[in-house]
């Protein structure tokens with residue numbers, strides 16, 4: 323019988339072109355992405371599953387594609403965007419054309435209740451707000467004007483990204499479940515989960531009540547029993563080190579440049595079984 327590595331070598335495809343996330347997203351793993359992607363690609367798997375996919379900062383930067391891929395997020399507006407990008411990319415491109423970053427348009431769309439819109443309109447609304455909001459924030463969004471980073475909505479670039487992401491999602495399964503149910507559904511001995519939950523201490527950054535402090539314990543419990551492999555990234559705080567101490571923990575130092583003269587150093591944890 324062939325082993326998993328040989329099989330996954332055979333079924334592995336390579337991403338044709340550079341695919342990048344559609345919009346900024348709070349907690350997008352830009353600075354750690356090289357290290358995490360390298361670790362994912364060194365871990366043999368035939369099924370890749372991401373329970374907290376967000377804007378796909380890691381999912382889209384992977385270059386090797388296994389037999390099956392599944393993405394998930396509890397945010398219904400985000401999941402609707404993914405589904406519409408895959409199903410109606412040209413309609414979406416037509417709808418974003420000639421939209422510009424403008425304060426009035428931002429607040430008009432922000433105040434429009436999602437329930438009054440069609441699925442395509444909801445996707446456009448989410449993509450526009452996310453592109454223009456300060457700091458890629460999901461809650462308490464404000465029109466993102468700052469001297470360093472003026473709000474921008476470059477519809478020409480966005481159309482190219484939409485087409486590339488649509489092609490990349492063609493055979494990807496998209497789910498909207500709580501992480502625990504999702505992990506239980508897709509756990510097999512050949513599955514690799516990459517998990518990027520909200521940071522410890524920032525549980526409400528993605529909306530109230532969707533992730534609580536006690537959910538870290540629930541996450542640890544579900545990961546403890548899985549048949550597959552996992553890679554989890556979290557902020558480096560003593561509580562996280564203590565909770566996940568039964569697993570392998572690597573420290574990753576990250577430097578953020580604030581301006582030309584100063585930089586901020588933080589450390590993150592990459593936890594795996």
Ligand SMILES: C[S@@+](CC[C@H](N)C(=O)[O-])C[C@H]1O[C@@H](n2cnc3c(N)ncnc32)[C@H](O)[C@@H]1O
Pocket residue numbers: 347348349350351373374375376377378379380394395396397499500501502518519520521528532533
């Ligand atoms: C840190 S972000 C992921 C960022 C992502 N890696 C990226 O590059 O864009 C965490 C994500 O977890 C989602 N989330 C929060 N609670 C969840 C839950 N209970 N089940 C599934 N997803 C959840 C949020 O909606 C958010 O998109």
